[in-house]
């Protein structure tokens with residue numbers, strides 16, 4: 001999951017660097033309103049925590065698919081053929097979907 005906000009001047013998406021998984025965590029990390037620098041127009045502007053949105057990132061999914069493939073090969077070598085190829089990416093996808101839904105559904 002990654003967090004972003006939209007620039008009020010040029011409407012560019014700007015990623016917010018934070019490990020917060022909920023809006024209250026983001027408020028504790030950055031404050032109710034915080035200043036960010038737009039990567040496109042380089043203008044500093046303040047934004048409210050409620051203007052930050054969450055979206056699923058693809059890196060954990062790719063990592064989960066690779067891990068699932070490796071585990072499947074290992075399980076095949078050991079003699080256990082399991083659904084690790086599908087189960088791990090599905091679990092990661094479901095977890096990210098829950099995190100994004102929870103972040104976006106809660107406002108301060």
Ligand SMILES: [Zn+2]
Pocket residue numbers: 007008009010011012038039040041042043
């Ligand atoms: Zn901008």
